[in-house]
Amino acid sequence: MEEETLAPSSVQPPQPMDITTEPPQSPGSGSDSDSESDDEAQTSLQLQALETDLTTNPQNYDAHVQYIAALRKQGDLDKLRLAREAMSQVFPLTPEMWRQWANDEVRLVSSSSGHESAISTIEKLYERGVSDYSSVSLWCDYLSFIQKYDSSVHECLPTGISKARDLFERALIACGLHVAEGSKIWEAYRSYEEAILNKMNETDLESREKQVQRIRNLFHRQLSIPHGDLRSTLLTYKTWEAEHGNTLDVTNSTTDGISPHVASAYQKALDMLTERAEYEEKIVRSDVPDTERLQSFMAYLNFEQSGDPARVKSLYERAITEFPISGDLWMNYTDYLNRTLKTDKTLRDCFNRATRNCPWVGELWVRFLLYLERCRGSEKELSDVFERSLQCTFSTIDEYVDIYLTRVDGLRRRFMFAKELDDGLDISLIRDTFQRACDYLQPQLENTHRLLQIHSYWARLEVKIGKDITAARGVWESLLKNSGSMLEAWQAYISMEIEMGHIKEARSLYKRCYTKRFSGTGSEDICNSWIQFEREFGSLEDFDHASQKVTPRLQELQFFRLQQESKAIASSTNHEDAPKKKKGEKRKSAPEALPNEESPAKRQKDATKHKKDNTHSKSSVKANNAETTVTLKDTPHGEDNTKTKDPMPDKKLYTDECTAFISNLNLKANSDDLRSFFSDVGGVVAIRILLDKFTKKSKGLAYVDFSDDTHLEAAVAKNKQMLLGRKLSIARSNPKGKRKGSAGHKASTEKGQGEDHGHGKVELKGRNTFAVPRTVRALGWSSTSKPTASATAEGGEEKPKSNEELRNLFLKKS
Structure with a gap:
């Protein structure tokens, strides 16, 4: 059998690397020799630089590519x-890079003394290549190489035939459904079977008839699959049947003369090809941006989702071959395989490839760990994947947290629910994982809920699995060492001791923290919490002792807050009439000492009213008719840091007259996600996602401005639709509507100088109106009493009390 018969005409055998040996230079070619020397010197310098770069940074993809090209x-x-080899350990090589590698090794086959060994090495290269990506060209090279260099396949020996057929069937599974190029595999398969038929003895009619039927079955299989050469394949089939004694009209592409079941399958495939023609045309275009082609692939995949899983998988493989670093594409692919295959080995290979192509996507690593746990992977497999994930760089700190917690979750479940534990699996693995998480995340998560969540989880497992209360307390103490000003940390620690019945230890914690300064009303809350604790768990002596400690503390805090609130009222009242300060003049603060206070690093604004306890009351200063409550920022050591800032002249004020208010928004959603969500509505002018003042993270709320009411109404109609796993709540923003409250007054707008709405009431607007009561009255008299001389200013207006008068007033009342 001729070699040309074995190799399909559409597949060229691998070509050796284009490395030529230059002939000796003649004496008169000195300039060429100098030029070559310069090129060699430049190449050597480039190789040295690239080697140094890769030694220090093996994750540099471009350096790997340049180094290989230079070599x-x-x-x-x-x-x-x-x-x-070094690059393949870090990154998957592209199909073209695998083809180059195999072709470069082929040139050694004929010159190598170990011929069989060299062939085996190249086969392994091809196997590694086709496992990275599903490439028709790479498979064709592989099949061509086997037919040419494997003697058993080339000579059509039984072992060679079996080997070749297995390889062809694998190629068909991988690429046989490829609409644009899959026919190349089918043609190569039929060509090889034809070669086997030609090798058979003419007198062995039975074997030849079986081989003819095998080739016919290949034609039938190919005709039932939609691919670009479907019509030409039908003509080829009819010609082949005519050559083997069947009378068919080979001049037209109709199904006349062929068996009904083949004709039906062909017509169905032709209809499927027609349905997919538009999608195929879009994804193979080279004159459009990659982003547009990727969107075309996604639309094509959505079309195929409800069909044959094998066809969906084939299309996903085509997409990732074209866009291997698209994280969303890999996420969708693994999610689809997880739904359809569950614990199949194919899913394991897919996760491995996904994390190698997109190592920066934390969610892929999380899913990989969960998959390995679901299919009962060994501890070594789980540990290896976890360690690989920690070598990657992620865009958000939450991704690191999720990976650490996923690893701990898996260990916990195996401890608590596995019938048999793996060798070497003990509580030290959980401790080590938590410790590594805290060491790495502490600087980024200090005084945050996520860090508290990690420590709380750790302490709970120390008690539940490790049965070690001392270790659990050590976890809490390590948290308090760095986040001692975090009220929630103390509360969680105390709660653990109470749940375990350790009342004495819980009381000791209250004694340690009741004098600390916490943000907001935290200082009062911890004092009141201690009193409540002693009511429920302590003796009368314990209750009396706690009251003696807490009462002076609450009085100090109460007096301090009243001081700050009175100063704020006076400042907001006199702000408009106060003369402007000269340029460069600094405000002077009047600090007032507050004993036994610990100064925290930051203070949050107390934006809520203070609750009152039956025994220890807390006061808040309210304006007339409870219409305005002044909220102030706590100041360490009694320092008055309250400043009256003039509004920035260029600060944008939003009227929200044509705006949608969005709530229940995914905390990871950004403006692009919202813009894409409303793309079918159109008319989006601006998007404002509300951020937390201190953490700078999304609150899950947003405003979307639209160009007109038509677009706004269309946007509101999308209420309760899903975005990033959350069902959005969408309503029209109504900032000028009436607020519902006991006073029934109308809320002030964001800008303006004051308007009379026809009822004799003037709305205060303009600068700093957030802290100005509607009718400012001096402290100490009600609406029925007359103002004193010290409380009235010129023209009959009320005059606020001075700081000294307020202090005397408080002392007198107490």
Whole structure:
């Protein structure tokens, strides 16, 4: 059998690397020799620089590619082989890079003394290549190489035939459904079977008839699959049948004369091809941006989702071959396989490829760990994947947290629910994972809920699995060492002790923290919490002792807050009439000492009213008719840091007259996500996602401005639709509507100087109106009493009390 018969005409055998040996230079070619020397010197310098770069940073993809290209140019096959191996350990090679590698190794086959060994090495390269990506070209090279260099396949020996057929069937599974190029695999398969038929003895009619039927079955299988050459395949089939004694009209592409079931399958495939023609045309275009082609692939996948899973998988493989670093594409692919295959080995390979192509996507690592746990992977597998994930760089700190917690979750479940524990699996693994998480995340998560969540989880497992209360307390103490000003940390620690019945230890914690300064009303809350604790768990002596400690503390806090609130009222009242300060003049603060206070690093604004306890009351200063409550920022050591800032003249004020208010928004959603969500509505002018003042993270709320009411109404109609796993709540923003409250007054708008709405009431607007009561009255008299001389100013207006008068007033009342 001729070699040309074995190899399909559409597949060219691998070509050796283009490395030529230059002939000796003649004496008169000195300038060429100098030029070559300069090129060699420049290449050597480039190789040295790239080697240094890769030694310090093996994750540099471009450096790997440039290094391999330079070595190919130099022709150093040994170094080239090592360079490719090094890159393949970190990144998956593209199909073209695998083809180049295999072709470069082919040139050694004929010259190598170990011929069989060299062939085996190249086969392994092809196997590694086709496992990275599903490439028709790479498979064709592989099949062509086997037919040419494997003697058993080339000579159509039984072992060779079996090997070749297995390889062809694998190629069909991988690429046989490829609409644009899959026919190349089918043609190569039929060509090889034809070669086997030609090798058979003419007198062995039974074997030849079986082989003819095998080829006919291949035609039938191919005709039932939609691919670009479907019509030409039908003509080829009819011609082949005519050559084997069947009378068919080979001049037209109709199904006349062929069996009904083949004709029906062909017509169905032709209809499927027609349905997919538009999608295929879009994804193969080279004159459009990659983003547009990726969207075309996604639309094509959505179309195929409800169909044959094998066809969906084939299309996903085509997409990731074209866009291997699209994280969303890999997420969708693994999610689809997880729904359809569950614990199949294919899913494991897919996760492995996904994390190698997109190592920066934390969710892929989380899903990989969960998959391995679901299919009962060994501790070694789980540990290896976890360690690989920690070598990657993620865009958000939450991704690191999720990976650490996923690892701990898996260990916990195996401890508590596994019938048999793996060798070497003990509580030290959980402790080590938590400790590594805290060491790495502490600087980024200090005084945050996520850090508290990690420590709380850790302490709970120390008690439940490790049965070690001392270790659990050590976890809490390590948190308090760095986040002692975090009220929630103390509360969680105390709660653990109470749940375990350790009343004495809980009381000791209250004694340690009741004098600390916490943000907001935290200082009062912890004092009141201690009193409540002693009511429920302590003796009368314990209750009396706690009251003696807490009462002076609450009085100090109460007096301090009243001081700050009175100053704020006076400041807001006199702000408009106060003369402007000269340029460069600084405000002077009047600090007032507050004993036994610990100064925290930051203070949050107390934006809520203070609750009152039956025994220890807390006061808040309210304006007339309870219409305005003044809220102030706590100041360490009694320092008055309250400043009256003039509004920035260029600060944008939003009227929200044509705006949608969005709530229940995914905390990871950004403006692009919202813009895409409303893309079918159109008319989006601006998007404002509300951020937390201190953490700078999304609150899950947003405003979306639209150009007109038509677009706004269409946007509101999308209420309760899903975005990033959350069902959005969408309503029209109504900032000028009436607020519902006991006073029934109308809320002030964001800008303006004051308007009379026809009822004799003037709305205060303008600068700093957030802290100005509607009718400012001096402290100490009600609406029925007359103002004193000290409480009235010129023209009959009320005059606020001075700080000294307020202090005397408070002392007198107490």
